[in-house]
Amino acid sequence: MHMNNERETMLLDDAGVAAAVKLAVEAIDDKMGEDIVTLDLRGVSPLADYFVIASANNTNQLKAMMENVEEALEKNGIFARHIEGVAAGNWILMDFAYIVVHLFLKEDREHYRLDKLWGDARHIEIGTTEGDDEQ
Secondary structure, X not given: OEEOOOOOOOOOOHHHHHHHHHHHHHHHHHXXXXXXXXXXXXXXXXXXXXXXXXEEOOHHHHHHHHHHHHHHHHOOOOOOOEXXXXXXXXXXXXXXXXXEEEEEEHHHHXXXXXXXXXXXXXXXXXXXXXXXXXX
């Protein structure tokens, strides 16, 4: 588990959180992440404001997606509180306080069905720079 004890994420308003979600989605899309879904958990769960969920075809892609998300958010002063699942390599959870990013291998995502589990959450569309995501 990665811990980030030295740096803390700045406090973000709603617009800042929305911008961070967009950065995470774009970072995943840059590494060819598939089936990117963003769930708005505000009013549904105290765990986070948003979940971003995506699939990868293999462990190398999964780790590349994780590294790209972490780098993109850190450049904007948003640091992971912790990251789990890197060693297992099938489901990586990245906790950024306001946003939790779940990166799965395809078969594990189908097994856990996390986006279905949080069915009360509103699915939101986050456009990428190419504008080709279909959420």
